[in-house]
Amino acid sequence: MRHIAQSLVGLIITLLVVSFVIFLVMEAVPGDPAEIILGMSAAPDTLAALRSQLGLDQPFLVRYSNWLIGLLQGDLGDSYTYSTSVSQLIGERLEVTLPLTGLAALLSVLISVPLGVLAAARPNGLVDMFASLFSQIGIAVPNFWVGLLLILGVALTFGWFPAGGFPGWDAGFWSALNALILPSIALAIPQAAVLTRVTRAAVIEVTNEDFVRTARAKGATPSHALWRHIVPNAMIPIVTMLGMQISVLIAGAVLVENVFTLPGMGTLAYQALAQRDLIVIQNVVLFFAAIVMGINFLVDALYTVLDPRLRVRR
Amino acid sequence: MMLEIKDLKVGFQNEVGPATDVVHGISFSLGKGETLGIVGESGSGKSVLSLATIGLLPKTAKATGEILFNGEDILTMSERELCKLRGSRIGMIFQEPMTALNPAMKVGSQIAEALRLHSNISRADANAEALRLLEMVKIPDAKRKMHSYPHEMSGGQRQRVGIAIALSLKPDLLIADEPTTALDVTVQAEILDILDDLVTELGIALILISHDLGVIARIADRTLVMYRGNEMEQGETERVLRQPSHDYTRKLLSALPRRARAGLDVMAPTTLGDSV
Known part of the structure; x- marks a missing residue:
C-alpha cells in the first residue's frame, strides 16, 4: 500500500x-x-x-x-474556434476515443498473447513462423495505412462496416460500435505485432527457468506447465510493454481517427492545431499526458499483483 | 529390481557436425529401499543421467540403451505415460532451491499442485495433505508457511519444500541431484538427515547425486563413480571409499581435506559428512 x-x-x-x-x-x-x-x-x-x-x-x-x-x-475555458467550452468538447470526443483505444488495446492483447505464447511453446513451429511473419509485417506497416487498406478491402468491398464517420452512441450501441471496429483493428495490428514479439521472448525466457523443470518433474503436462507456471511469470514484461504501448496507441488514434473521420480526441487535436486553438491544444495535450501517466500508474500497481517479490514488506 | 539401467548412452545434437556424447554406456540397478550415490566432478554426466531417468532430457538429447523402471522402458514411453510416472512414481529434488520453486505461487499451492495433478482430491484435502508434508520435512510454523512465497523462505526451507513436493505422492524412486550443494554446511547436514530418515521410513529407493564424497559416504549404500560420462567403478560405498580400485576414485579421495580422509579410515561412513 x-x-x-x-x-x-x-x-x-x-x-x-x-x-x-x-x-x-x-x-x-x-x-x-x-x-x-x-x-x-x-x-x-x-x-x-x-x-x-x-x-x-x-x-x-x-x-x-x-x-x-x-x-x-472542471472549467477548462472556452474554445476560440468552437463556440463551446473545452471541457464539453473533450467530453464529447472522449466518447469516441476512449472506446476506440480501449477496443484496440483489448484486440491487441487478444491477438498477441495467445499468438506469442503458442509461438514460444514450439519455437520454429508452424505457429511460430506465422507469428514472426505477422509481427514483421505489423511492425513495418503504419496504422493509418492499415486503416486505408481496411477501408478499401473490407468496408468498400463487403460493406459490413462503415468506411468512416461515427453515428454517435445515441444512434444505438451496435451501430456505434460497428463504426469503431475497423479503426480499432487498424490501431491494434501494429500494437499486436510488437506485443507478440515481447510475449514470445518473455515466454521463451521463462521456459528455461528451473521451476518449470520442477513443475514437469511433478508430472505437469507441457500445456499445464505453460499456462500455470510459465505464462504467469512472463506477464511482467508483457504488461510493461502494454503500458508503454498505450501512449503509442493514443498517438496512433490521432492518425486513425483522421483516416476514418471519427470525431475523437485525435481529430480534435489535429484541427485545433491547424486552427491555432491554443486553449484546446493545451488541455488536450495535458489530458493525453494524464491518461498515459494514469495507465503507467495502473501498470505499476499491477506489478505487485503479478510478482509477489515486488510487494513491499511491512 | 525396481530400476535397471542398461548401457545408457546420451548424446546432444549439435547444429552442425556429429552429436556430442556426454554419457557413454552406464549400467546399474537399484532395489526398493536402497540408496545409490553417484559421484563425479562437474561435467561427468551425473545430472544428464538423472534427467534421463525421469524422462526430462531436453529435446536436443538422444538417449539409447534401456532404463527399465519396474520392467518398463522409460526411453520408449510416450509423453503422456511419462507425465503419469513423474511425480507419482519417480520424484526429483533439484540442486538450486533458490530457483527451483515458482516465485509467483504460494509454497502450499505448489505442494498441493503435485497431489492434484495425479489424483482427484479436492483442493481442501490437497491443502491439508500439503500442510502435513510441510510438517514432515520439519518446516517450523508450517501452517503460516503454507501461504508464504518462496522468496520469503531461506534456502534450507525451500529445499525442504522441494523434498515435500518430491515425496508428496510417495514415489518408489527419489532422485536427488546435488540437493545440498547450494546450502550452508549446517543446513546440509539437516537436509541429508531428513532425506535419509524419510527414505528409510517410506521404503523409497534413492539416487543421490553429488560431487561431494562426504555427502555420498553419509547415506549411500552403494556408490557409482563417474568421470566424463564413463563409469569408473561401482560397489558398496564402504568398499569404494576404503579400497578404491580405480585411480580416479583415489584422486577424488585425495582431493578431500586431510581430516576427512583420516575420518574415512577410522569412522563409519555414516558419520563422515560431519567432518567434511
Missing part, C-alpha cells in the same frame, strides 16, 4: 510539472488568441478589451495558476 501511495504522489507531482511545461510551450508558440478570434483586421482597442476579458493581460504565473484552479473545478 505504501508503494502505491508513493507512486500516487509521484503521479501528481509529474502532472504538475507536465502542466507547467505545456503552459510554457504554449506561451512560446507565436499567435495571439485575441487576434485569432477577432481576425487580423480587428481594431487595437477591441483586441485589448478581449485580451483583458480572456485574462491574457495578466502575468504568466497568474494565468498558469488560474488554469490549474480551473482544471480542478
Whole structure:
C-alpha cells in the first residue's frame, strides 16, 4: 500500500510539472488568441478589451495558476474556434476515443498473447513462423495505412462496416460500435505485432527457468506447465510493454481517427492545431499526458499483483 | 529390481557436425529401499543421467540403451505415460532451491499442485495433505508457511519444500541431484538427515547425486563413480571409499581435506559428512 501511495504522489507531482511545461510551450508558440478570434483586421482597442476579458493581460504565473484552479473545478475555458467550452468538447470526443483505444488495446492483447505464447511453446513451429511473419509485417506497416487498406478491402468491398464517420452512441450501441471496429483493428495490428514479439521472448525466457523443470518433474503436462507456471511469470514484461504501448496507441488514434473521420480526441487535436486553438491544444495535450501517466500508474500497481517479490514488506 | 539401467548412452545434437556424447554406456540397478550415490566432478554426466531417468532430457538429447523402471522402458514411453510416472512414481529434488520453486505461487499451492495433478482430491484435502508434508520435512510454523512465497523462505526451507513436493505422492524412486550443494554446511547436514530418515521410513529407493564424497559416504549404500560420462567403478560405498580400485576414485579421495580422509579410515561412513 505504501508503494502505491508513493507512486500516487509521484503521479501528481509529474502532472504538475507536465502542466507547467505545456503552459510554457504554449506561451512560446507565436499567435495571439485575441487576434485569432477577432481576425487580423480587428481594431487595437477591441483586441485589448478581449485580451483583458480572456485574462491574457495578466502575468504568466497568474494565468498558469488560474488554469490549474480551473482544471480542478472542471472549467477548462472556452474554445476560440468552437463556440463551446473545452471541457464539453473533450467530453464529447472522449466518447469516441476512449472506446476506440480501449477496443484496440483489448484486440491487441487478444491477438498477441495467445499468438506469442503458442509461438514460444514450439519455437520454429508452424505457429511460430506465422507469428514472426505477422509481427514483421505489423511492425513495418503504419496504422493509418492499415486503416486505408481496411477501408478499401473490407468496408468498400463487403460493406459490413462503415468506411468512416461515427453515428454517435445515441444512434444505438451496435451501430456505434460497428463504426469503431475497423479503426480499432487498424490501431491494434501494429500494437499486436510488437506485443507478440515481447510475449514470445518473455515466454521463451521463462521456459528455461528451473521451476518449470520442477513443475514437469511433478508430472505437469507441457500445456499445464505453460499456462500455470510459465505464462504467469512472463506477464511482467508483457504488461510493461502494454503500458508503454498505450501512449503509442493514443498517438496512433490521432492518425486513425483522421483516416476514418471519427470525431475523437485525435481529430480534435489535429484541427485545433491547424486552427491555432491554443486553449484546446493545451488541455488536450495535458489530458493525453494524464491518461498515459494514469495507465503507467495502473501498470505499476499491477506489478505487485503479478510478482509477489515486488510487494513491499511491512 | 525396481530400476535397471542398461548401457545408457546420451548424446546432444549439435547444429552442425556429429552429436556430442556426454554419457557413454552406464549400467546399474537399484532395489526398493536402497540408496545409490553417484559421484563425479562437474561435467561427468551425473545430472544428464538423472534427467534421463525421469524422462526430462531436453529435446536436443538422444538417449539409447534401456532404463527399465519396474520392467518398463522409460526411453520408449510416450509423453503422456511419462507425465503419469513423474511425480507419482519417480520424484526429483533439484540442486538450486533458490530457483527451483515458482516465485509467483504460494509454497502450499505448489505442494498441493503435485497431489492434484495425479489424483482427484479436492483442493481442501490437497491443502491439508500439503500442510502435513510441510510438517514432515520439519518446516517450523508450517501452517503460516503454507501461504508464504518462496522468496520469503531461506534456502534450507525451500529445499525442504522441494523434498515435500518430491515425496508428496510417495514415489518408489527419489532422485536427488546435488540437493545440498547450494546450502550452508549446517543446513546440509539437516537436509541429508531428513532425506535419509524419510527414505528409510517410506521404503523409497534413492539416487543421490553429488560431487561431494562426504555427502555420498553419509547415506549411500552403494556408490557409482563417474568421470566424463564413463563409469569408473561401482560397489558398496564402504568398499569404494576404503579400497578404491580405480585411480580416479583415489584422486577424488585425495582431493578431500586431510581430516576427512583420516575420518574415512577410522569412522563409519555414516558419520563422515560431519567432518567434511
